[in-house]
Amino acid sequence: MSIESAIPPHLTTDRTRTRRIPDDYAPPYPSFVARPAPSVKQVVMAYFGVQGAAEPATFPGPDGPGHVEYARGEDLIATAYWDDPAAFDRWFAAHRAEWLGDAVREPGVGRWVEILRPTVEAHETLFSSLGRPEGVAVLADEFSGPVQEHAYWGGMRDRIPLSQTDPMAAAGGLALEHDGGRVRVRPQHGLCLIRSGQDWADTDGEERELYLRDVEPVLRAGMDYLRDEGSAIGCYSNRYVTVLEDGAPVDRSYGLSWWRSLDALERWAESHPTHVAIFGAAMKYLTTVGPAARVRLYHEVSVATADEQYFEYVDCRPGTGLLAAFE
Template sequence: MDATSEEPQASLPASLEHAIPPHLIVERTQPWHKDARQPPKGASHSFWFGSDIESIVVLYIGLQFLPGTDVDVPVASTRKYLNRVHDGHYYHCETSGLDDEGYQTIVSIAYWKNTQDYRVWKAALPKDWYHEGLELDGPVGAFIEIYTPTVRDLESSYSHTIPHGWGHIADHTTKPTDLCGYLGSMRDRFPRAQSDELIAKGHPKAVNLPAGADSRGRIVAVEPHSNAVVVNSGQRWKLAEEEEREYYHSRIQPKLNIFLTPLAEGLSAGCYFQRFLVMNCPETNSCHTISYSLWHSQSHLEAYVLKKPHRELMSVAIVDYLKRQKSGGAKLELYHEAMVLEEKNQAFEYFNCHPRTGMLRAIMLKS
């Protein structure tokens, strides 16, 4: 399809809003997806940042250990540092999960709307803050994964207007948007994709890790490459009735598991790692799960999603959900936030972590 600067819904009805913030819309030199000009099949909302915001900060800070290990002290240390921020431009949450090596992982996710506030916070910390008190030959590993995307490199899609992730620090919640309901809409929502093909260049490289060496007992940094894609997708059923919860667990979740499980098997799909996490929350009825993945490129992500069996699985799940949404019976909250990242806007460091942790997995499976 020929590239055009014309919006899919050139004159939006009053009920719709552009998925790309107006101040980030530029003359388009890259083609739209073929379905971009179709009316939205359902309601999808986005969270924007104002024109005064150039970039945000997203941190993933993790502790890794075998079940039964006492981690009260390092968990308290992480919480101590993350709780030092007390303004409305910051949000953090704590999650946990079991990785494919059988290690328990506690992952805190933190967001800063103001990069200068992040720099001030970071400058006041000890250098070893994320692994403070841990030993390289001890039973607990730690890691930090840092992303500083520009607002041109962000996109989000929410089934509801309830904020999650960076939605907590965003400036604007949209009405239903014009770009949703079709596989491939993610690329169309990235502001930078209007004029950039988002082609990945290079491959991740380990620093201070000799070939064939074990990453445990070391501090290993990983050098990234340009245009890697991070996706954080979530499902929360705090407000859902019992019938809809049963519907999710019996109809939607099995399809998602079939779709996501192959990503743990290798790098052929272009997925460097995938973490399945559960939000740590005191309310028993606020079930909230997260899938956090990092991909070599947007093209790899699209190719995986558009494989026939995956496409059919996801299409059925989407259609089922949209039917419930239109009937007013969808209280399950589905969302994702995505970043396409330049090389300079990523950093990874792993302290005493096993070789299949995060970006270390990309190094191990490639070697």
């Protein structure tokens, strides 16, 4: 297969900013990106979380999401994806109160939503293998062939079409609006969200042991660091969650992290001891197992303007989600 740019032709523009790699760069192993239909301009990623003994969110039609997933960390999270923001707006106008309204508040239960609607120009995905899309990529038409912009630091930025012309800098900061137990977080220009996942369902024997014994604990330590101490380096919130199918945990997990900026995420990934340790452990694992490695890795990364964000927390524990940025 010949190599292609992660940026699709219809989003390719005259550059005012340079990629990190030369035109003849050849990545050492293949990776792939989701290819939404060119008609898709903007996607909606809506995280609906619940705390306490309550049911997870559901998404009845019309105008319901194209894809829904469930996961559990400290909270039970339903994640819904739309590739039509207008449909989402109609849906949310009709159903917001069923999740966040005063009428559904009950003792011991907290509910929240964290919603991002990045344009396709300000968003990228990356998958280590084909055939099992997760997250927003499930909405996509198809996948790319092997792409050029990966396996180097800066590849994430270079895969985002907006990087051709824009530094994607953050500006301003988050702010809180309290109304009793209801808290809204005022958005911030340039906020960045990464969902970074791993799927070890296909592993067995020694490979499975290697992943669970040598990689996962290092990953968990990095996730704990971001959750507990991330605000010092621009990570507003980090959740490390296990994917649920039919309500039961499966061999898939992901980190869901809100960052002040793409930039802050880049800095942690490439130079913080906790991520260098994750990278080193993953590299050792892949070197040991070789090209036959069956762990699947993927991520989705978005940068958003302030009007592409919505955050609301009702009766939630202190430190839930973006509230952690104010602790």
